[in-house]
């Protein structure tokens with residue numbers, strides 16, 4: 799009984815670790831980076847983005863930048879729905895929510911193709927659950943619940959390991 803619970807906790811923690819270790823850094827444009835006159839639709843179509851992955855933008859600091867906007871901003875190269883901006887030249891942006899995400903350059907070169915749209919798929923935990931209806935609002939709380947499960951399992955495993963250690967000493 800105790801050992802099967804321990805096994806379960808080990809399995810859950812291992813699953814959490816795999817989820818973390820499996821995070822991919824998607825470098826926009828690969829070795830061409832974030833620059834004008836690149837078709838980023840071709841690039842993004844070749845990637846599979848999952849919640850927990852990173853999207854990273856590499857460019858000459860001060861020349862370009864990155865703004866997250868909504869679909870209207872992406873379609874029209876405007877700041878509509880702006881949700882964040884990055885300027886370091888080597889920006890790592892975590893993809894925390896499933897769905898469509900839109901990034902553009904804010905220095906006028908969006909019109910020259912510096913725009914990228916990505917579709918982020920639910921992570922492994924959500925993927926193992928029933929598929930939610932398309933406009934379900936439950937995904938963020940699902941992700942939080944999965945995180946809480948990892949934390950609880952890790953805490954339980956620590957206590958169990960301590961108990962085993964104490965039993966061994968006694």
Ligand SMILES: *[C@@H]1O[C@H](CO)[C@@H](O)[C@H](O)[C@H]1NC(C)=O
Nearest residue numbers: 836837838839840843910911
């Ligand atoms: C980029 O490539 C896609 C897919 O081939 C194409 O539909 C789109 O028109 C291209 N965009 C530009 C700006 O050339």
Ligand SMILES: *[C@@H]1O[C@H](CO)[C@@H](O)[C@H](O)[C@H]1NC(C)=O
Nearest residue numbers: 828839840841842843844845
């Ligand atoms: C997409 O990926 C394939 C296989 O890795 C590669 O051969 C191809 O060049 C990639 N296309 C683009 C536009 O990056």
Ligand SMILES: *[C@@H]1O[C@H](CO)[C@@H](O)[C@H](O)[C@H]1NC(C)=O
Nearest residue numbers: 869870871872873874875876
């Ligand atoms: C922005 O693009 C959308 C299409 O995605 C279009 O319907 C809308 O009229 C455009 N808005 C502006 C202000 O250009």
Ligand SMILES: *[C@@H]1O[C@H](CO)[C@@H](O)[C@H](O)[C@H]1NC(C)=O
Nearest residue numbers: 868869870871877878879880
């Ligand atoms: C994007 O944001 C603008 C400004 O908040 C809003 O008017 C527009 O409807 C939004 N577009 C979408 C597709 O959500």
Ligand SMILES: *[C@@H]1O[C@H](CO)[C@@H](O)[C@H](O)[C@H]1NC(C)=O
Nearest residue numbers: 865877880881882883884904
């Ligand atoms: C860029 O982001 C910073 C916070 O990170 C914010 O203070 C600033 O207003 C943003 N700039 C624009 C143009 O949205």
